[in-house]
Amino acid sequence: MNHPILAQIVPQVAALSDRADKMKxxxxxxxxxxxxxxxxxxxxxxxxxxxxxxxxQAAWQxxxxxxxxxxxxxxxxxxxxxxLIKASGxxxxxVTKLLHKAGxxxxxxxxxRLTNPENIRVEPTYRGPRIEGPxxxxxxxxxxxxxxxxxxxxxxxxxxxxxxxxxxxxxxxNFNHVDLSNLRHVFIVGDLxxxxxxxxxxxxxxxxxxxxxxxxxxxxFVDRGRNSxxxxxxxxxxxxxxxxxxxxxxxxxxxxMVTVRYGFHNEINHKYRTRKAPLVDLFKDIFSWLxxxxxxxxxxxxxxxxHGGISDKINLKRLNSLARNRYVSIEVPPESKSGGKRxxxxxxxxxxxxxxxxxxxxxxRGRRGCRKNDDRKMACFFGADVTQQFxxxxxxxxxxxxxxxxxxxxxxxxxxxxxxxxxASNYCGGSNxxxxxxxxxxxxxxxxxxxxxxxxxxEKMSFSKQVTLFEDPAYHSLMEKVMTNKTALLKEFTKxxxxxxDHLPLTTWADIMSDVLQVDLPWLILRAKLVQEDADGVxxxxxxxxxxxxxxxxxxxxxxxxxxxxxxxxxxxxxxNLIDYNHSGFISRNEFADVIKLILYGENxxxxxxxxxxxxxTSAMDFDRNGKIDFNEFLESFRIVNVKKPQxxxxxxxxxxxxxxxxxxxxxxxxxx
Amino acid sequence: MATIDEETNIAGEAGPAVPRVTLRDPVRESxxxxxxxxxxxxxxAFTIFDQEANNTIPSTELGTVVRSLGLVPTEGELQDxxxxxxxxxxxxxxxxxxxxxxxxxxxxxxxYQGEPESKILRAFQVLDPDNNGFISEEELRNYLCKEGEPxxxxxxxxxxxxxxxxxxxxxxxxxxxxxxLVVEDND
Numbered sequence: 001m002n003h004p005i006l007a008q009i010v011p012q013v014a015a016l017s018d019r020a021d022k023m024k025x026x027x028x029x030x031x032x033x034x035x036x037x038x039x040x041x042x043x044x045x046x047x048x049x050x051x052x053x054x055x056x057q058a059a060w061q062x063x064x065x066x067x068x069x070x071x072x073x074x075x076x077x078x079x080x081x082x083x084l085i086k087a088s089g090x091x092x093x094x095v096t097k098l099l100h101k102a103g104x105x106x107x108x109x110x111x112x113r114l115t116n117p118e119n120i121r122v123e124p125t126y127r128g129p130r131i132e133g134p135x136x137x138x139x140x141x142x143x144x145x146x147x148x149x150x151x152x153x154x155x156x157x158x159x160x161x162x163x164x165x166x167x168x169x170x171x172x173x174n175f176n177h178v179d180l181s182n183l184r185h186v187f188i189v190g191d192l193x194x195x196x197x198x199x200x201x202x203x204x205x206x207x208x209x210x211x212x213x214x215x216x217x218x219x220x221f222v223d224r225g226r227n228s229x230x231x232x233x234x235x236x237x238x239x240x241x242x243x244x245x246x247x248x249x250x251x252x253x254x255x256x257m258v259t260v261r262y263g264f265h266n267e268i269n270h271k272y273r274t275r276k277a278p279l280v281d282l283f284k285d286i287f288s289w290l291x292x293x294x295x296x297x298x299x300x301x302x303x304x305x306x307h308g309g310i311s312d313k314i315n316l317k318r319l320n321s322l323a324r325n326r327y328v329s330i331e332v333p334p335e336s337k338s339g340g341k342r343x344x345x346x347x348x349x350x351x352x353x354x355x356x357x358x359x360x361x362x363x364x365r366g367r368r369g370c371r372k373n374d375d376r377k378m379a380c381f382f383g384a385d386v387t388q389q390f391x392x393x394x395x396x397x398x399x400x401x402x403x404x405x406x407x408x409x410x411x412x413x414x415x416x417x418x419x420x421x422x423x424a425s426n427y428c429g430g431s432n433x434x435x436x437x438x439x440x441x442x443x444x445x446x447x448x449x450x451x452x453x454x455x456x457x458x459e460k461m462s463f464s465k466q467v468t469l470f471e472d473p474a475y476h477s478l479m480e481k482v483m484t485n486k487t488a489l490l491k492e493f494t495k496x497x498x499x500x501x502d503h504l505p506l507t508t509w510a511d512i513m514s515d516v517l518q519v520d521l522p523w524l525i526l527r528a529k530l531v532q533e534d535a536d537g538v539x540x541x542x543x544x545x546x547x548x549x550x551x552x553x554x555x556x557x558x559x560x561x562x563x564x565x566x567x568x569x570x571x572x573x574x575x576x577n578l579i580d581y582n583h584s585g586f587i588s589r590n591e592f593a594d595v596i597k598l599i600l601y602g603e604n605x606x607x608x609x610x611x612x613x614x615x616x617x618t619s620a621m622d623f624d625r626n627g628k629i630d631f632n633e634f635l636e637s638f639r640i641v642n643v644k645k646p647q648x649x650x651x652x653x654x655x656x657x658x659x660x661x662x663x664x665x666x667x668x669x670x671x672x673x
Numbered sequence: 674m675a676t677i678d679e680e681t682n683i684a685g686e687a688g689p690a691v692p693r694v695t696l697r698d699p700v701r702e703s704x705x706x707x708x709x710x711x712x713x714x715x716x717x718a719f720t721i722f723d724q725e726a727n728n729t730i731p732s733t734e735l736g737t738v739v740r741s742l743g744l745v746p747t748e749g750e751l752q753d754x755x756x757x758x759x760x761x762x763x764x765x766x767x768x769x770x771x772x773x774x775x776x777x778x779x780x781x782x783x784x785y786q787g788e789p790e791s792k793i794l795r796a797f798q799v800l801d802p803d804n805n806g807f808i809s810e811e812e813l814r815n816y817l818c819k820e821g822e823p824x825x826x827x828x829x830x831x832x833x834x835x836x837x838x839x840x841x842x843x844x845x846x847x848x849x850x851x852x853x854l855v856v857e858d859n860d
Binding site for chain 2: 058
């Protein structure tokens with residue numbers, strides 16, 4: 001028991017160590033030391049865990065705020081359209097007409113003709129699933145198995161399904177009436193966003209939809225995930241099979257203006273190249289026929305289920321009687337019935353109600369009343385008092401909605417009166433749970449089932465490795481934002497750098513970051529990953545050292561223009577896809593110039609546009625000098641390159657579910673009441 | 674360097690403005706800036722854990738927040754900090770203002786600073802009397818779940834996930850482990 005270290009600390013012990021009666025003292029001392037040592041280790045570990053939690057929360061915040069920030073483009077587009085419709089002739093009539101087209105319902109006869117399944121031939125080489133005869137449960141199961149194997153359904157059968165679903169949807173009133181005294185229970189599924197693995201897991205654990213197994217799907221079936229087509233097809237088939245127990249609510253992503261930017265369009269382009277335009281039109285039409293909300297009669301409780309939320313304007317009577325298919329895109333106001341250019345006051349009100357229904361959120365700061373939704377820049381934040389009044393007015397117990405990703409897959413707000421359910425787990429490379437709600441007839445409260453579908457590798461990883469994996473795409477997105485705003489940032493930094501020594505105080509740097517990037521993040525916590533600093537402050541130029549904004553197709557050396565184009569990338573994409581209605585991938589120089597003018601008009605708010613600048617941009621884009629601009633390729637070839645590691649091209653994680661493999665799914669499952 | 678303030682003259686009459694010269698004090702300025710940065714840093718850490726965005730955190734989260742800032746109070750010391758910060762009328766949560774005023778002092782006085790790597794290594798060596806360079810899971814469980822400020826099951830599980838990171842077959846080679854554990858502080 002002659003402990004060497006102990007002997008150094010307590011020399012007397014060394015002298016006594018061979019005396020048996022002193023052994024007790026030795027062991028007591030060593031126990032003390034063990035106690036202290038254990039404490040030191042425990043403290044160090046607890047600090048480590050706390051730091052990890054902080055990193056994780058910070059990454060989560062980046063993720064959330066950047067997502068909102070990108071959704072703000074919807075608001076910008078919407079504002080732009082409103083301005084356009086009110087203003088007179090700043091653009092050429094052809095462009096104006098095309099933009100208007102976005103808001104108009106598709107001509108039915110023509111649409112059905114172009115997508116008539118009977119006119120579509122299936123090549124003998126096609127090896128995928130077939131639908132011969134009426135759609136039955138067997139077809140449903142066959143499709144699930146085929147999709148699980150990664151097969152793509154032939155467009156003939158896609159049209160078959162969509163035609164039938166459309167017929168049914170047209171007969172449904174504006175809301176679904178879900179009567180649990182018949183149905184006994186209902187599962188309420190939140191955002192799926194093309195994540196087929198999650199949908200299949202939900203079916204696996206809770207049973208396929210059937211006459212006695214009812215489901216409400218609360219919107220956002222498409223976009224971001226890799227299998228939006230397969231997800232929406234399965235939901236349509238479920239609707240066809242069991243129209244009295246399968247209920248679909250429209251979400252803000254069931255909207256042509258949104259799907260153009262968030263992946264659904266691209267997926268259709270990729271999987272159904274030959275017939276993409278009419279298919280897009282068919283989906284556009286079907287979206288407009290989706291019901292607005294569901295009313296669940298659970299006996300003791302009456303619950304309303306809608307995708308976004310409510311506001312103080314929501315009038316159910318009005319919502320129940322309006323012509324819902326007039327709202328082709330929630331971002332573009334419908335044509336006024338009065339024939340004039342502007343909407344009447346009543347029509348404006350109706351339009352706002354629709355927006356609120358699909359885009360609102362409960363107030364994140366717990367404030368009362370209804371105010372403009374600052375995160376999304378459209379629709380509302382609604383407070384607990386608004387919820388209370390609404391529920392009271394319509395004799396309801398609760399609102400169930402989706403629209404926002406939650407760490408646990410669900411969240412209660414407003415004293416338990418609002419329940420958010422989100423069913424896409426590990427959304428966009430994140431690490432959240434997905435959840436599904438189950439309400440049984442005459443029960444006071446619902447069951448909530450949380451789950452995660454993720455690749456096997458994730459499970460074996462330590463918490464700190466998981467955090468790193470989650471952090472990387474978040475920081476990459478953040479760096480993209482920084483790089484696109486480089487000019488503006490440097491301008492403000494140099495202005496604030498009064499001593500001209502390339503340093504800024506921490507808080508000054510942080511304030512500028514918030515102001516210029518228009519996003520409120522904990523900059524001081526994040527700074528180590530973004531920028532260098534020393535005793536004199538932040539070396540602001542170092543933030544731009546590691547990355548460059550690159551586009552191999554762009555021959556111009558003017559980085560200012562490149563930054564502008566990158567900054568407007570999303571808007572450009574949306575507008576171009578509208579103009580290029582037959583999806584050829586090209587628009588003419590004039591059309592391009594018109595669109596740039598439109599964006600500048602939106603930014604400046606006036607009709608004055610720098611013609612020379614527009615000309616410069618247009619010339620830069622017309623690579624072959626043939627008057628046509630291949631914009632899709634151009635826009636998609638923008639990337640942020642880490643100059644330290646030129647081989648490693650960091651992929652933007654938009655729409656990519658890192659763990660999206662359908663085979664080898666490991667599932668964790670917990671049930672709460 | 675001087676800045677110029679304009680003021681009314683000393684008699685208090687609204688006469689012609691008498692320029693007043695204030696000298697800049699670079700030392701005080703840099704202290705001010707450090708103070709501001711510290712406050713902002715504290716607010717950020719607090720806000721990140723403030724789920725309802727109402728300027729409060731649950732008392733149960735205080736440990737995480739404090740440790741995420743790089744301080745390592747013992748559980749006992751943490752209780753002291755908690756009682757300084759919490760409000761009798763609402764003991765379950767801590768308000769940002771109380772948090773800031775207490776934490777500002779703690780940071781300034783450099784209280785509850787963590788141990789350097791060498792001390793942690795020494796601590797492990799105490800637990801490894803035969804100087805093997807590693808400790809088994811069993812022994813770690815004995816020490817860390819019974820001595821000091823014991824881990825609960827969940828904490829121990831998390832600990833072991835990192836401790837057994839290298840395939841050493843059920844033992845923790847603590848030298849490597851320490852490197853994984855000690856996180857750089859940048860405050």
